[in-house]
Amino acid sequence: MIKTFIDKLLGKPGASARAQKHPFGKREEVPASVHGIDPELVDRRALDVVETLQDAGFEAYIVGGAVRDLLLGLRPKDFDVATNATPEQVKSLFRRAFIIGKRFRIVHVVYGRGRENEVIEVSTFRAFLDNSLAESVSGNERTSKAALAGMKHAVDASGRVLRDNVWGPQDQDATRRDFTINAMYYDPATQIVVDYHKGIQDAKKRVLRMIGDAATRYREDPVRIIRAVRFAAKLHDVGFKLEPKTAAPLIASQHLLNEVPQSRLFDEMLKLLQTGHALASVAQLRSLGLDRGIYPLLDVVVERADHPFVKAALADTDRRVGEGKPVAPSFLLACVLWQDVKQGWEQRLQQRQHSFPALQDAIDDVFNQRIGDVSGRGKLAADMREIWVMQPRFEKRSGATPLGLVEQARFRAGFDFLRLRADVGEVEEGLANWWQEFQQADDLRRDDLIAQAREEQRQRQKTAAPAPRRVAKAAPAPVAAPEPGAADALPAVGEEGAAPKKRRRRRRKPTDGAADGAADAGGDLHRGTTDDASPY
Numbered sequence: 001m002i003k004t005f006i007d008k009l010l011g012k013p014g015a016s017a018r019a020q021k022h023p024f025g026k027r028e029e030v031p032a033s034v035h036g037i038d039p040e041l042v043d044r045r046a047l048d049v050v051e052t053l054q055d056a057g058f059e060a061y062i063v064g065g066a067v068r069d070l071l072l073g074l075r076p077k078d079f080d081v082a083t084n085a086t087p088e089q090v091k092s093l094f095r096r097a098f099i100i101g102k103r104f105r106i107v108h109v110v111y112g113r114g115r116e117n118e119v120i121e122v123s124t125f126r127a128f129l130d131n132s133l134a135e136s137v138s139g140n141e142r143t144s145k146a147a148l149a150g151m152k153h154a155v156d157a158s159g160r161v162l163r164d165n166v167w168g169p170q171d172q173d174a175t176r177r178d179f180t181i182n183a184m185y186y187d188p189a190t191q192i193v194v195d196y197h198k199g200i201q202d203a204k205k206r207v208l209r210m211i212g213d214a215a216t217r218y219r220e221d222p223v224r225i226i227r228a229v230r231f232a233a234k235l236h237d238v239g240f241k242l243e244p245k246t247a248a249p250l251i252a253s254q255h256l257l258n259e260v261p262q263s264r265l266f267d268e269m270l271k272l273l274q275t276g277h278a279l280a281s282v283a284q285l286r287s288l289g290l291d292r293g294i295y296p297l298l299d300v301v302v303e304r305a306d307h308p309f310v311k312a313a314l315a316d317t318d319r320r321v322g323e324g325k326p327v328a329p330s331f332l333l334a335c336v337l338w339q340d341v342k343q344g345w346e347q348r349l350q351q352r353q354h355s356f357p358a359l360q361d362a363i364d365d366v367f368n369q370r371i372g373d374v375s376g377r378g379k380l381a382a383d384m385r386e387i388w389v390m391q392p393r394f395e396k397r398s399g400a401t402p403l404g405l406v407e408q409a410r411f412r413a414g415f416d417f418l419r420l421r422a423d424v425g426e427v428e429e430g431l432a433n434w435w436q437e438f439q440q441a442d443d444l445r446r447d448d449l450i451a452q453a454r455e456e457q458r459q460r461q462k463t464a465a466p467a468p469r470r471v472a473k474a475a476p477a478p479v480a481a482p483e484p485g486a487a488d489a490l491p492a493v494g495e496e497g498a499a500p501k502k503r504r505r506r507r508r509k510p511t512d513g514a515a516d517g518a519a520d521a522g523g524d525l526h527r528g529t530t531d532d533a534s535p536y
Contacts (some may be wrong), residue, residue, distance in 0.1 A: 024128060024171040025196030032191040035200060037070045042188050045111045046079035049120045050188055052093050058085040059170070061185035063123075067193065068181045071203050072238060081122045082173065082185060090122050097122075105165055127168025128175045160259055161220050171196055178217060178224050179231065180209050206239040208232060208246060215249040222256035226268045229290060233272070233280035242288075251289050262372065265295045270329050273301065276321030278314040278332075297370055301336050308424040310336055316420065330383035331413050333371075335420065340366045341388055355392065363388055383410060390414035391421075394435060397453035403446070406439050415439065 046062055053060035060083040066076040083090065087105050091097045096110040107122040156162055170185065174196040177183040181203050185194040193200065202209050208231055210217050210224075218224050228250065232242050257265065272281040282305045285291045291302045304310040313335035320327050344362030349355065367381055391414070393405055405411060415435055422432035438449050 024175040027171060028195045030193040030195055030200055035071060035193045037067075037186065037191065037193070038073070039188060039191065041070055041073075041075050043076070043079050043118070043120075045109075045118050046081060046120055047188055048111075049081050049094075049109055049122060053081070053083050053085060053090070053122075054189060056085070056089075056093055058083050058089070059125075060085075061187050061194065063185050064177075064182050067184045067186045068199075068203060070186065071181075071184075071193075071200065079120055081120060082125060082170075083122060084125050084167075084170070086124055086167065087122075090124075124167050125170050125173040126176055127166040128172035129166060156259060160222060160256065170194070175211060178210060178221075178227060180211055183211060206235075206241065207243050208235070208240050209243040210246040214246045215253060218249055218253040219256060222253065222260055223264065223268055225250055225253055225257065225290070226265075226272065226294065229281060229284050229288065230272050230275070230277075232288075233277045233284040234275065236277075236280055236284070247288065254290060254293055257294055262295075266297070269295050269298045269301075272298070273314070273332060274317060274321065274327050274329065276318050278317050279305070279311075282314070296372075297333075297336075300370065304336060304339070307339070309338065309420060309426065312420050312424055316416075328383065328413065330380050331387065331416065333380070334384040334387045334417060337366050337370055337384075338388070338417075340370065359389065359392070360385075383413070386410040387414050387417050391418065394418050394427075394431065397434065397438075398450060398457070402435075402438055402450060411439070 042062065046066070050060045050062065060081055062070075062079060063082040064080045066079045069076040085093075087099045087107050090107040090109075091099055094107075094109045098108045098110070099105060100108060104123065104126075106124075109120045109122055111118045111120070174183045174185070180197040180199040182199075183195075183197050184199045186192075187194070197211050208228070210228075228242060228246065232240065272278070282291075282302050285294075285298075285302055292299050301310070301314075305314060313332055317327050317332050341359075341362050344365050345359050348358035348362060353361075363385055371381065386408070387410060390405065390408070390410070393401065394414075396402075408414070415432075418427065418435065419432045421427045422429050434449065434453065438446055441449060
């Protein structure tokens with residue numbers, strides 16, 4: 001108030017007047033001597049995109065998180081470029097460029113092929129629009145698809161922006177961005193950083209501050225809630241903290257995420273867990289009171305994050321990202337949901353179901369209960385299923401099973417899963433070591449390992465279940481020769497007493513005139529001949 005009074009006495013414009021003069025922030029051009037960015041940290045492909053656009057007469061800057069990381073002396077993993085060229089104009093300048101997106105139409109410029117490819121994302125400067133003037137629809141992106149088809153600026157009933165594809169100047173584009181440290185533009189040709197919202201100052205102070213009113217920005221796009229958690233986790237180790245006014249509306253705004261499509265929430269969850277700061281993200285969710293209610297599967301991750309197996313998986317994911325190695329969502333989620341699969345499998349085995357169908361049914365139940373219907377579930381589910389189905393097969397190390405298993409496309413993921421299980425004591429360490437050596441051995445060594453495993457199995461069987469000792473039968477007592485006429489005293493079949501002892505009659509040669517005797521012996525002759533001629 002005193003400052004306002006002094007400004008009036010001195011004839012200086014007040015805060016409201018300054019805001020009207022620069023409604024989208026005042027442009028500041030910060031030279032290299034002040035910001036200190038090392039040009040060697042800039043990716044050559046990002047440089048190529050910027051130079052190509054500038055040579056064609058357009059404005060072009062490296063923008064967003066890449067500038068923030070460069071200011072902190074870090075090498076960015078991804079580079080984004082912003083320009084005043086439209087997506088169609090950008091696409092026409094590059095041989096491999098693709099326009100993607102519905103709400104935000106952007107261009108992916110692709111360099112390289114296969115796993116070595118690099119994508120530079122190019123977006124056009126967008127206008128800052130007054131959402132109170134936008135057209136409104138009652139549903140969301142899916143239910144109101146027909147109504148949204150002809151709209152450029154639309155919001156749903158809660159105020160969430162569904163369409164705003166309107167091009168504009170750079171200052172408005174900066175105001176549209178979420179955090180001040182993500183709203184800076186770096187020109188590698190002149191090495192100047194363009195800053196409209198004191199982003200460089202906030203970077204030096206290690207402050208995460210939302211541009212504009214935080215509650216309003218969360219309502220416009222509730223996914224900013226998850227982004228706030230992600231940036232707080234990612235930058236925690238270098239001292240960044242959420243500004244109190246930015247953090248205050250988080251819990252009250254959480255219910256707005258219910259209107260966001262499940263597929264988008266699933267993608268944002270993966271960004272939380274697969275950008276090298278999974279454990280830090282879990283810690284931030286807990287500290288901010290957001291450990292439940294963002295997304296059901298994320299709730300499970302946070303709940304089980306302290307379980308040794310899940311914690312080991314999260315730490316391993318962070319390690320691989322830090323080393324620049326690829327990570328797959330199927331592996332991490334397979335680790336998180338393994339507990340559910342095991343329980344369902346064991347319950348079915350107790351019901352005397354066959355092992356393999358029981359495992360498949362348990363997996364199906366977990367998918368239906370935990371994953372639901374999200375984009376990409378088919379590929380994700382197939383990879384997770386392969387990892388789980390391999391686990392009992394690792395126990396079989398005889399015959400051709402090991403040779404066939406190591407040839408499977410997902411063997412490495414299945415083995416890494418087994419190794420984590422061994423690290424936490426769920427399976428024997430020796431089993432993981434055996435497979436570690438087997439996959440790297442030549443054919444002769446593999447034969448030796450299979451023979452060694454077979455012998456170990458025999459020894460375990462002998463130790464676990466010793467064969468029962470056989471007791472020798474007592475020798476039968478000698479039977480005295482029957483006295484003449486004793487045969488007549490034996491009890492007949494069907495009478496009480498001992499069963500009659502079978503007696504084998506000798507084959508007698510029929511004599512002349514003894515036709516009646518031969519006829520009487522016919523049945524016994526056939527039986528006796530059959531017994532004598534049997535090869536067994």
